[in-house]
Amino acid sequence: MSEYQYYDFRAIDRALTKAEIAELRSVSTCAAITSTSFTNHYEWRDLKTDPLKLLEKYFDAFLYVANWGTRELYLRLPQESAAKRYAVELEESA
Numbered sequence: 001m002s003e004y005q006y007y008d009f010r011a012i013d014r015a016l017t018k019a020e021i022a023e024l025r026s027v028s029t030c031a032a033i034t035s036t037s038f039t040n041h042y043e044w045r046d047l048k049t050d051p052l053k054l055l056e057k058y059f060d061a062f063l064y065v066a067n068w069g070t071r072e073l074y075l076r077l078p079q080e081s082a083a084k085r086y087a088v089e090l091e092e093s094a
Helices: 018-027 051-058 082-093
Strands: 005-010 037-042 061-066 071-075
Touching: 005 051, 018 051, 051 061
Parallel strands: none
Antiparallel strands: 005 037, 005 061, 061 071
16 A cells, blocks of 8 residues: 655735745645645655745645544644634633
8 A cells, every 4th residue: 555645735815926836846846836825645755845844934724634644734823813812811711
């Protein structure tokens, strides 16, 4: 049985520039890349870079799924996001 890994990155707040899309193309020649997404799957190897670095530099959301059961979802939130304010409220009320 072969391995299967699925990588899906999404830009929500802004579109990627042509230069950024070209940079992403250097990471993978077979990925589906648009102005708001980078999607790829691998069956015999891994992504050539750290996916969290791609998230930090280009995207707002990242989903990773592997056939051995790993499921990961990352969201990049602004410093003063609603989620951060909610977490502070939970701490204060405890």
